[in-house]
Amino acid sequence: MELRACVALLRDVTRAIQHAHENGIIHRDVKPQNVMIDATGRAVVMDFGLARHVKESRRLTLSGIAIGTPSYMSPEHAQGSKGELDPRSDVYSLGAILFEILTGRPPFIGESPMQIMLATVQDDAPAPRSLNPDAPADLEAICLKAIEKEKERRYATAGEFADELERWLGGERVRARPPSPTARWVRKVGPGRGTALLAGAIVLVVAAAVVFSWERRVERRLEVSARLRVAAVLEEAERFEHARSEYSAALALDPANASARDGIDRCGRESERRSRARRHFDAAMLRFSAGEDAPAIEEFDAALRAFDRFGVAYHYRALAHERAGRTEEAAKDMERAAKAEPGNPVYRFELERLRKKAGR
Template sequence: MRQFVVGKLNDAESVAIEAHLFGCDACNQSLNSVSLTDSFTELVRGQSLGTTDPIVPTHIDGYEIIGELGRGGMGVVYKAFDQRLKRQVALKVILNGELAHTEQRERLRLEAETIATLQHPGIVQIYQIGEYQGHLYLALELLDAKGLQQVMDDAPHCPMWSAALIQQLADIIHYSHQRGIIHRDLKPENILFNHALDQGLPRISQFSSLKNTAPVVKITDFGLAKYLETPVKMTKTGLMLGTPHYMSPEQIPDSGEEVSCASDIYALGVILYQLLTGRVPFASSNILEVLKMLRHDDPIAPRQLNPAIPRDLETICLKCLMKKPADRYASAQDLADDLALFLHNEPIRAKPLNLWQRCVKWVRQKPFLASSYSVLLCLYGLHWFAMSVLQLPRHQGMFHTVLTIATAGLAVFFYGLQTILASEKWQRLGLYACMVVTVVAVTGIFICDAAALSAPINVYMYLILGAALIAPNAHIIGLQTLLSLLGYASLLLFAYWFNPVLQVSVEVAIFFMLNIVITGFLTYLLVRRVNSINNL
């Protein structure tokens, strides 16, 4: 795993390791115990390189070391004095000196080249790149003010001030994008202020007095920057770059989407969300849980956490956090323009989700509940169609009443089951409970039906297909098929003992049971085929 994270494996090995990591329970349990302090990549990379403390002398190539400013998985940043030009600088030194991995050294050189091409007042400038006694270093512009991470806390901040801050960051990032460079690691630690904020970030109570203020900020740490058109691929397949809490969904390996300018827009949306609500969209110290939510879940609407947020600003924030890059702002400049419109009390261009879009989001967020309710509606709709249009006599009286009560009861049961299925610990037990309760309910309904015993066969086959939709797992489909057979067998026994009028021949009963078995077998093969294609 260490070789995988630091990029020492070839592409084929990386793909194999990545597939294993997301399918092995033992490895998942091991990863669950890792806390997120910066990023998963930096954590494991730091452990894999042996020594974590760089051997740094008092002086490095004409720079006098004053003190340490901070450190990460790849390097340590010192406050230093340039003895030649008589100025203080931030000296970023790569970890482990001569022992540093080749890719780390190349990444530091890439950072130097990147910053050198970005001459903008909102980007920390580079003075020199050099190597001294095996220590590769960068001499960067020093800002004495604190960074955004150091002054943020878990409380919401002034919406107008936050909007002004993100507007300025969006302008800076747009400048970078225009020159073909994606930052890929935007987060509060990499945002520095040009001047000190003695009283911390503004609160909601300071809304009116700070309405038109915007701090001057600078963006730093382009170590993970990516050129939009680069002939050399620095990272190997399967290497996850970025900090999970601020990563975009497409930065997860094998996400199916290319990392683009939209990735930086997503990160700006996360920072805005954190400023407005006091928390990141997906708050968890569990790495796999963060990645799972990032890939599948939608963030809680900011106004649910902080009603003081203006609706337009919430709309802007949520547009930045859309799962698909194409659904976000087309450029960082568009984001900055919309924030400017908001700050000037003008109508913004982004529109809130309409009813259809909200329904689609709900279906994506709760697939089990959506698919279960769809099946219930279809079955109950067919019943009403048969009763009202076809006017079948068997769809009246006790059967209609029992079906109505059972449908309502299953809807409530599925709603409660959704919470259980959201927990990985109880997910499998919840699926078993869902299958058992559904088969029992269907069998009970048809016991009250005074019709031929062929009627429930189609419903049992629908249940098998529904199991494949909810949980595409061969084991689950096999269990659902067995339960369906037991349900139909129960109907036959009930008719034999209590309703001799409804007796069916042995040949017919066997034929109907074979229908259930064949449906289950074909569904099993289909799921196996789809899963094998997905694993290629």
């Protein structure tokens, strides 16, 4: 697709994001994969699964864990709870898409999500024309303004960004101007510090120490955020021991982190609960295999008291009830198994069989 067509589609996407913002919604995961082209050639923004109302912008999901796609994530988003998301975070993501249109790659790349997030917070994006000399200078200026580190320097709204793209498409003069190398340098080290650095080498050393200290703090904070994010995914997948290990690593980096401490306690309790349920289930299966239905059911009961979403325990308790002639009770247990694991076809099949047998 030619450049003008891509920019026109991005303009349409930006208008759609502005419409969401006007209705109080921040998308939080704007990226090329979430833009589809319909049969008429119209761009459609998809996947508002991470979207949040503007009023919730200060409260990120999972207690401050940065959630989104690192390559298109704004610096404040990458910093998790330390950043405050507002519509300008989506403007950054739209600018990152424009960067990829111009250069064929996102603003920051790395070997891992954490590396990309660190670079997003710490480094300046390269000028698009340094990667693709054929990129139009005005589009480069628009792009760099949209992906400014400080959100106050970006376009205030997605609508303003769309208007700039419209001006470029119409051959009009755009308002964005690329920052001079000096301005970019002073902005990076801080306005007051820039003058001091020029004053002498001693101040340069002091400033470098301050910057290094700041970078170390940012790196530690981002590693904590990344570990909390991995832990949350592992916990959601019910891999509690692995999740607890990640929470522990996060707490070692940030001993005051309440999310890490709560995660350790939560995963510890859940892991112990599952282990207790598994011990009773194993004992129940020994009894069930020996045809001892009454003691088997007692052990299944104990397993289910420890963990009430234990689908396979409901399943075998149902079979034990059926073997003991309690078909109605067996059907009820199979219903519980199917509810605990709705995607299990065996439980659905067995449930229909038992319902018919019970005369339902």
